[in-house]
Amino acid sequence: MKNFQIAMISLLCLIYSLPQMGRVFADAVYDPSTNTITLSHLLAGDGSNQTESIYATNIKITASEVRSEGLSWPPFIHPSPWPAEIDYFDMKNQELTISYITTPDQSIERRNIVIKIGSVLSFDYSESIAAGVSDFRFRYVLDESLPIEWRNEFEQIMTNLQRDIPILAKPSWYSIPIFAWKSDTEAPLPFIRGACICGGGEGGSFTWMSLEISAWEFENDAIHRYSVVPHEYFHVWQKSHAPDVMEIKWLSEGAAATLESIYVQEHYSYDYFSSAQEPNLSNQVIQTPSLYESYDASGGDLDVNYSGSVFLTLVLAKELKNKGLTETQAFRKILKDFYLLKPDSKNWKNKFEEIFLISTDSFYEAVRQYEVSYKDLLPSSKLKLSEIFSN
Ligand SMILES: [Zn+2]
Incomplete structure (x- = not known):
């Protein structure tokens, strides 16, 4: 955090010494003389996989109501090459969130303003994105x-x-x-x-x-x-x-690092599990698996390149397969279904038991019976991310 603040101060100096030169992006602009807002990029959707979304550029609108005035923001987060923000229209409650807005003279800058749209005056381009598509x-x-x-x-x-x-x-x-x-x-x-x-x-x-x-x-x-x-x-x-579950290290990083290895296995036929993650696997992972719930407790040599976090993820997949799930079903539960339960840092142990039908304590007990190796845990080369994440 300290480094970040120092970086911010030096960046601020840089911007003041180069007035206007950094501002090659285009963000939302409120023009008080015409009372119009120009949004450079807008996404409209309802967050579900049931409705199509719309993406549009250079949209001129008027506001009928300001629901939230947002935050004023010092002019240092948006130097070049920071790309133009995108604004989001929530089709469910018909509210527009403007990520970042300025006046033409840049005397006002605010972020996360929420308004109701009065009318749409014009736009340059729009496309629809089919329901369920990213x-x-x-x-x-x-x-x-x-x-x-x-x-x-x-x-x-x-x-x-x-x-x-x-x-x-x-x-x-x-x-x-x-x-x-x-x-x-x-x-x-x-x-x-x-x-x-x-x-x-x-x-x-x-x-x-x-x-x-x-x-x-x-x-x-x-x-x-x-x-x-x-x-x-x-x-x-x-x-x-599940933004909050990112704090549980082996679940968050174990899943991301396992998915990373499945991706390169699928697309490059490369075994990143054995070549880059398994080396440096520490005995601690079977002695005290709960250490890997925390970034601090499993720092240093305990989880180099997430070797231990991936190990726990692969053991969990193995345990699920032992209960009769196919390999794809096991990884779908770990990489997808668990997150759909919206686990957070407080309820995650309950959600874990709900989806995997085993408590974390019993799972850690099972982990202690394993060898410290990926040998019998590696996913097959047939495993496909598209099948893991299919509906
Ligand atoms: Zn990560």
Whole structure:
């Protein structure tokens, strides 16, 4: 957090020394002289998989009512290359959330204003997105330091993921930018680093996906330069169903890292489980599995590259198969059905027992009987994400 604040201060200085130059994006603008609002990008949906959504650009509207005035926001979160925000119209209650809005002279900047639309005056373009199709909007910012092959592959991976594991936009979670760059060049913004779903700032934070791709991974043809994409994508999916469960480490990271390995097995025939996750597996994972519920308690050498978190996930799949589930059914329960119960950091043990029909204590007891190895736990090469996530 401390680093973030320092980064913010240095960024603020940078913006003040380069007036206007950073503002190449287009966000929502309120023009007091005509009393109109121009939204650069708008998504309209109801958060369900039953109704089509609409995506439109350059929409001019009037407001009939301001439901929430939002927050005023210092002008430092939106420097170039931060991409234009998307606004969300909730078709259920007919409310428009404007992510970020300015006046033409930028004397006012606010975020998360909620209004009722008076009338729609005009728009440039619109498309409908069929019911059930992924409508969560990712805004790519792919730095030129990345080879064109990587950028093309990234877009293909995102297409595959959005097809196989759709994310349905909802008023609280409908869009994030993705910043990707090669580690030997400067980060696109000073406060963005590493590979994560990150956020920060005072007065309510913005959220983004950061993909800092190590230069070493290009030199060594390491599959992680691609596998990090499904890993972080799955965190976005998890957050759309159970944002709070991200705090339970082995459930959150074990699932994301397992999905990452299933993805590269399916698409590159590469065994990332054995080559990158299993090494460094610690004995602690069978001695005290509950340590892996916490980032702090399973830090250091205990969970390098989530080796232990993935182990617990694979053991859970094995236990479910022992009860008669097919492999696809077992992984569907772990990677999908559990989240649909909306577990949170307080009720997750009850939800765990409800979906897996075993208490966490009994599961940890079962874990203690396993060898510290992935050997008999690896998913078969037939396992497909599209089948795990099918309805
Ligand atoms: Zn993760």
